[in-house]
Amino acid sequence: xxxxxxxxxxxxxxxxxxxxxxxxxxxxxxxxxxxxxxxxxxxxxxxxxxxxxxxxxxxxxxxxxxxxxxxxxxxxxxxxxxxxxxxxxxxxxxxxxxxxxxxxxxxxxxxxxxxxxxxxxxxxxxxxxxxxxxxxxxxxxxxxxxxxxxxxxxxxxxxxxxxxxxxxxxxxxxxxxxxxxxxxxxxxxxxxxxxxxxxxxxxxxxxxxxxxxxxxxxxxxxxxxxxxxxxxxxxxxxxxxxxxxxxxxxxxxxxxxxxxxxxxxxxxxxxxxxxxxxxxxxxxxxxxxxxxxxxxxxxxxxxxxxxxxxxxxxxxxxxxxxxxxxxxxxxxxxxxxxxxxxxxxxxxxxxxxxxxxxxxxxxxxxxxxxxxxxxxxxxxxxxxxxxxxxxxxxxxxxxxx
Numbered sequence: 001x002x003x004x005x006x007x008x009x010x011x012x013x014x015x016x017x018x019x020x021x022x023x024x025x026x027x028x029x030x031x032x033x034x035x036x037x038x039x040x041x042x043x044x045x046x047x048x049x050x051x052x053x054x055x056x057x058x059x060x061x062x063x064x065x066x067x068x069x070x071x072x073x074x075x076x077x078x079x080x081x082x083x084x085x086x087x088x089x090x091x092x093x094x095x096x097x098x099x100x101x102x103x104x105x106x107x108x109x110x111x112x113x114x115x116x117x118x119x120x121x122x123x124x125x126x127x128x129x130x131x132x133x134x135x136x137x138x139x140x141x142x143x144x145x146x147x148x149x150x151x152x153x154x155x156x157x158x159x160x161x162x163x164x165x166x167x168x169x170x171x172x173x174x175x176x177x178x179x180x181x182x183x184x185x186x187x188x189x190x191x192x193x194x195x196x197x198x199x200x201x202x203x204x205x206x207x208x209x210x211x212x213x214x215x216x217x218x219x220x221x222x223x224x225x226x227x228x229x230x231x232x233x234x235x236x237x238x239x240x241x242x243x244x245x246x247x248x249x250x251x252x253x254x255x256x257x258x259x260x261x262x263x264x265x266x267x268x269x270x271x272x273x274x275x276x277x278x279x280x281x282x283x284x285x286x287x288x289x290x291x292x293x294x295x296x297x298x299x300x301x302x303x304x305x306x307x308x309x310x311x312x313x314x315x316x317x318x319x320x321x322x323x324x325x326x327x328x329x330x331x332x333x334x335x336x337x338x339x340x341x342x343x344x345x346x347x348x349x350x351x352x353x354x355x356x357x358x359x360x361x362x363x364x365x366x367x368x369x370x371x372x373x374x375x376x377x378x379x380x381x382x383x384x385x386x387x388x389x390x391x392x393x394x395x396x397x398x399x400x401x
Contacts, residue, residue, distance in 0.1 A: 004028050005045045008037040019045065020107070021117055034108075054093035056122055058154040065147035072140035079105045097121055110134060125271060126150075128288050132278035142278050149274050152350075156266065156357060163361040167368045174376040179213065181383045186210045202386035240296070247297040251324070255367065259360040264293050265325050266357050269332075269350035277343035283309065298324065329353070 006028060008016045016037060022028035029039045056064065064085065071081040082105065086098035097118060104114040112131040115122055126146060133142030187210055212218045236242050251257050251264075271292050275285040283306060290302045301322040308318035316334035319325060332349040336342030 002044050004042045006032065006039060006043075007041040008032050008039050010037055015040075021104075021109075054097060054121060056094070056097075056126075058150045058157060060094070061123070061126060062147050062150035062154055065143050065150065069140055069143040069147055072143060078111060078139070111139070123292075125275075125288055125292055128280065128284075129274065129278055132275070132280050136279050138278075145274050145277065149270060152270060152354060153267070156263065156354060159358055159361055160263075163365045167365065167372060170369065170372045170376070174372065174379070177376065178379050178383075181380070182206070182210045182213050186383065186387065187214060202382065206383065206386040244296045244300070247295045251295070251297060255364060259357070259364055261324060261326075262353055262357045262360050264295070264298070265329050266350050266353035267292060268325075269329065269346045269353060273343045273346035273350060276346070282315065286315075 002023070003019055003021055004025070005019050006017070010016065020028055020031060022031055025039075025042050028042055032039050067085060068081055071084065072078065076084070079102065082098060082102045086095060086102050089095040089098055100118070101111075101114045104117070105111065112127065112134050115127045115130055129142055129146050130139070133139040136142075186206060213222075237246060250260050253260075268289050271289040272285055275288055276282070280288075286302065286306060286309070290298055301324065305315075305318045305322060308321070309315055314334075314337060316330055316337055319333065320330045329349060332345050333342070336345035339345070
């Protein structure tokens with residue numbers, strides 16, 4: 001939809017000016033006619049709402065839905081509820097988004113249309129669930145279900161971050177220790193060795209590294225190289241073929257691949273349960289659920305699943321062919337289809353896999369920590385192996401003197 005700035009007149013000839021979203025000037029004319037206005041002039045303008053660099057995160061969405069659902073359950077209408085949330089919002093960008101939604105609802109637009117105009121601000125899953133709730137007349141129930149969904153999603157994200165915190169701290173500590181050894185400790189012992197003497201053992205190669213790091217351009221070269229690798233890696237990662245390969249490797253790596261699959265299973269099951277319970281068609285539920293996983297390899301695999309379902313095959317049989325989800329999850333889908341309680345069974349199964357993901361994260365962290373400690377110890381021993389011969393040589397020199 002485009003945004004138009006318009007001038008219009010009513011039956012008395014009074015001039016009204018404003019802005020309105022419409023597919024084209026003809027639709028704009030129809031919208032204004034419904035308000036007993038006659039369009040006299042229109043100009044397409046830049047839609048600031050679409051260029052707003054703000055996106056609701058899972059934690060924010062969970063709180064927003066929880067508050068909105070509570071007000072809807074208490075009998076407050078949607079427009080009034082959004083006005084209250086807008087007034088209470090402290091984040092300026094979020095407040096601006098809620099104000100735009102509130103104003104569009106006052107103009108007569110549906111909640112779904114208004115959310116769709118805020119492209120990139122809300123996740124597609126959220127917009128789809130709101131559309132299902134609005135069309136079925138159960139918006140209060142759907143909003144509450146979405147709040148639970150994003151609360152669990154946020155919990156999973158926080159658990160992943162928490163599990164990665166200690167390995168990241170170890171990595172940073174390892175880099176700092178190695179740099180300190182090369183730039184401060186090793187040069188100090190080198191200075192004790194005679195200038196005309198040959199450096200014993202590993203001291204020679206280590207000294208070259210130390211000279212490079214202590215030179216004016218050494219650290220700068222490392223920083224620039226690191227930035228280049230990060231920026232270049234991101235640019236290469238955006239290439240479709242590279243991203244497809246990366247997503248496939250993530251799912252097939254030993255240990256890590258199993259964890260990724262468990263997390264995907266929990267997220268896919270929970271999303272499917274919520275969408276299916278909202279009354280959405282099976283095909284659309286699957287498409288949106290796979291979209292939340294953000295994995296190109298899975299997207300391609302599910303194209304075959306969707307094709308099989310459209311041909312009349314059962315969901316459980318079609319999804320078993322791609323060999324991504326384990327047998328228990330497939331069996332749960334089969335039981336849900338047979339019993340007509342697919343949403344309930346998927347929701348309970350997703351809760352189980354949430355706990356499995358927590359356990360798998362703890363195991364992965366426990367495995368990474370000793371590996372990093374051993375690697376850090378190896379580097380320190382390597383440096384000490386070059387220092388001890390220097391110390392021994394300096395002591396011999398002192399004794400001879």
